Amino acid sequence: MAQIKRLSQSLTTNTTVFSALAIFGIGAYCTRSYFLQSAHAESNECPVMFSGLGFTTLRVQSVKAVNHNTKRLVFEFPDQNARSGLSLTSALLTFSRPKGRWLPVIRPYTPISDLNHQGTLELMVKQYPNGKSSTHIHSLVPGDTLTFLTSLKGFSWKPNLHPQVYMIAGGAGITPIYQLIRGILDNPADKTKINLVFGVNTEQDLLLRDELEEYKKRFPGRFDYVYTVSRLEEEKGGLKKGYVTEELLKGVLNGEKDTKVFVCGPPAMEASLTGSKGILARLGYNKGQVYKF
CATH class of the missing domain: 3.40.50.80 (Nucleotide-binding domain of ferredoxin-NADP reductase (FNR) module)
Structure with missing residues (x-):
């Protein structure tokens, strides 16, 4: 996670890198969307939401307060038959532009929902004092959207890897x-x-x-x-x-x-x-x- 923090700090201070990333991300998103739609049309397999680098924007379905500084947010997939496509211990890199900021903020969050569940994905987000991304996400209400840049693989777990x-x-x-x-x-x-x-x-x-x-x-x-x-x-x-x-x-x-x-x-x-x-x-x-x- 330290590497991700360094990445986000670099992006917020380097507009050239951000611009290149945005252009590449949009291109990747368009390409990925085309192939996903084509592949889904030619097979009976569930479409996958996160399969590589590219902007994916999801609508907030519901928000629930857990305590004074933590919320659970459910995001709905455009296709209710879709699944996340994430592997176990994966996180998602969110891409947001909080109110009053010109440059975006990029932060990783780990889904808490079943990664194979179809139609939705759930995050639990704690709001930190002066937390730019967490404060923005806490301001979201049903109907709002949040953009995800890519998935981040964590530890590669295999069943019975350790007793x-x-x-x-x-x-x-x-x-x-x-x-x-x-x-x-x-x-x-x-x-x-x-x-x-x-x-x-x-x-x-x-x-x-x-x-x-x-x-x-x-x-x-x-x-x-x-x-x-x-x-x-x-x-x-x-x-x-x-x-x-x-x-x-x-x-x-x-x-x-x-x-x-x-x-x-x-x-x-x-x-x-x-x-x-x-x-x-x-x-x-x-x-x-x-x-x-």
Whole structure:
């Protein structure tokens, strides 16, 4: 994600690059649209919305507030038989021009909906203070549109790649983690066991809590989680008080050799976990065992 941040900063300060990208994107969009329409007309396969670089504009179908700074937005595909075409752990690069800005803002967001679902796609977006893209997206209402530039592939997951995986999420970093969780558990051929550690500031920040708890009910022997809340008056109902610390992780991670640890959260949390002297290294996990979204 650091590379994406550098990309967006570069684009906002270099109009020449932006112009070239826009021209290329429009050309790619026209070419892609032509071939998609032709291919769909000649086969019975569902059309794919995101198959390469090119502007794709989708209409907002619904908006739901999750808490004081997070919303879930459902976008509808022009063809209700279409599917996203995204692979597991993929993100989408959004392209928007917030009010009062001449140059656009480009930011990645991870869908939380089933990537094979036909007709719609759902994003969950947290609004950050002075966040140009997130503030713009939070202003959208049903009927408005949002443009997507391209898809970004993440970790290449294959069913049963590891018998056990650990996932550590902080705040809105749950979105790529959740996409991988549902991709594994909704696949009957995948028997991977998952343990999640989810750290947030307040109980209201436990995004996708209902969905995670439903998965635990459906897969009691394969999926489990630990919630830790830093601003909690007292521990209750399975909620731990505090941060994602080395002591906490010692009670969850077992140090297996054939396993993978996925991490996504605020920069400070990721810095404390990853790296040659981070918590995961001290717990015995080598660089190849840790993947940071």
